[in-house]
Amino acid sequence: MKDRYGREIRSFRISVTNKCNLQCFYCHKEGHNLDNNNNRYIKPEEFGVIVKTSTKFGVRKVKISGGEPLIRNDICEIIENVKDKKIKEISLTTNGIFLEKYAEKLKDAGLNRVNVSLDTLNPKLYKEITKFGDVEKVINGIKKAIDVGLTPLKINFLAMTLNIKNLPDIMKFCRNIGAILQIIEFIPLNEELKKYYYDISTIENEIKEKSDKVITRKFMHNRKKYIVDNLEIEFVRPMDNSEFCMHCTRIRLTHDGYLKPCLLRDDNLVDVLTPLRNGENLEPYFIECINRREPYFKFNKLKNKNK
Numbered sequence: 001m002k003d004r005y006g007r008e009i010r011s012f013r014i015s016v017t018n019k020c021n022l023q024c025f026y027c028h029k030e031g032h033n034l035d036n037n038n039n040r041y042i043k044p045e046e047f048g049v050i051v052k053t054s055t056k057f058g059v060r061k062v063k064i065s066g067g068e069p070l071i072r073n074d075i076c077e078i079i080e081n082v083k084d085k086k087i088k089e090i091s092l093t094t095n096g097i098f099l100e101k102y103a104e105k106l107k108d109a110g111l112n113r114v115n116v117s118l119d120t121l122n123p124k125l126y127k128e129i130t131k132f133g134d135v136e137k138v139i140n141g142i143k144k145a146i147d148v149g150l151t152p153l154k155i156n157f158l159a160m161t162l163n164i165k166n167l168p169d170i171m172k173f174c175r176n177i178g179a180i181l182q183i184i185e186f187i188p189l190n191e192e193l194k195k196y197y198y199d200i201s202t203i204e205n206e207i208k209e210k211s212d213k214v215i216t217r218k219f220m221h222n223r224k225k226y227i228v229d230n231l232e233i234e235f236v237r238p239m240d241n242s243e244f245c246m247h248c249t250r251i252r253l254t255h256d257g258y259l260k261p262c263l264l265r266d267d268n269l270v271d272v273l274t275p276l277r278n279g280e281n282l283e284p285y286f287i288e289c290i291n292r293r294e295p296y297f298k299f300n301k302l303k304n305k306n307k
């Protein structure tokens, strides 16, 4: 099914919890942190029914996220329930702290690949950013995930004024371990955080100049990937980017059971858990969610017209 703007639905991003073992100062919490009502925590088999319904509307990829998805002790059961013959890929985004412990079990449960967030390799700066994190554990988790075949593994590097100097080290690290590097534009959630915003367009242009090949992810925000000396570098630049939004093929599920048409909006959610628990057919709720979808950034501001 296409939405009112002609955008297909291909991927489903599901948040399995809003809780986390870290406290990154910038966290957008997937654009939703309202409900702490434990009665609305979704059970593994409920995820299964919701995802199965989503395949009728075109979903072929599932992204599992959080909060931190690995703090749910039933995460493997969730993955087993989400598996479906129509789902071509299940991936998970994690801070990596518990990855060493879970990697093998996740692979056995049916997970295909992981993205691991890593803004710096410097232990002191990592702790400053995450409050409680030990970067050594993340590195061990990444190595284990690659060992067990949760690949291609992506490193999520959130580009900010306070860590941008660490980018060359992260590039070297990714090249050494054979990971894809994903450079993400910072979304400042309030005025206070704006000082950390770093415009990644200069870096993208430099990398583009050096690249051997450019790939466009047509069904994923038209994102660009550059291959530089065998390192794959993907840019995620959502801010003020109408092209990104016009190629958005994602719907989301919040940890408390609402279909969410857009990451950056919380005013147009569709409750899917109540009808599920009432034994209703979920299709009308998906249709409602898809009809409520609209590009968040419809027009670029002048300063960003080159995006």
Ligand SMILES: Nc1nc2c(ncn2[C@@H]2O[C@H](COP(=O)(O)OP(=O)(O)OP(=O)(O)O)[C@@H](O)[C@H]2O)c(=O)[nH]1
Pocket (backbone or CB within 6 Å): 063, 065, 091, 093, 115, 154, 156, 182, 184, 187, 236, 238, 248, 250, 263, 264
């Ligand atoms: N505005 C906006 N940002 C997004 C969207 N999808 C991903 N992002 C940003 O990209 C970050 C990284 O997302 P990941 O969970 O690692 O996965 P992904 O890059 O979206 O997906 P894959 O590349 O397929 O692994 C998110 O935390 C967001 O900041 C989207 O639909 N809209």
Ligand SMILES: C[S@@+](CC[C@H](N)C(=O)[O-])C[C@H]1O[C@@H](n2cnc3c(N)ncnc32)[C@H](O)[C@@H]1O
Pocket (backbone or CB within 6 Å): 020, 026, 027, 028, 029, 030, 065, 066, 067, 068, 069, 093, 094, 095, 115, 116, 117, 156, 158, 184, 185, 186, 187, 188, 189
């Ligand atoms: C919300 S986290 C959830 C999954 C997991 N806890 C993790 O950190 O990977 C998913 C991704 O969102 C990114 N993120 C969080 N806050 C952000 C912000 N303000 N702007 C852009 N990306 C952000 C993180 O860097 C991370 O890669």
Ligand code: SF4
Pocket (backbone or CB within 6 Å): 020, 021, 022, 023, 024, 027, 028, 029, 066, 067, 068, 095, 117
């Ligand atoms: S680890 Fe992920 S969910 Fe937790 S605070 Fe950091 S970005 Fe947010």
Ligand code: SF4
Pocket (backbone or CB within 6 Å): 221, 238, 244, 245, 246, 248, 250, 261, 262, 263, 264, 294, 295, 296, 297
């Ligand atoms: S419409 Fe734009 S901001 Fe909203 S989820 Fe899609 S890409 Fe992200």
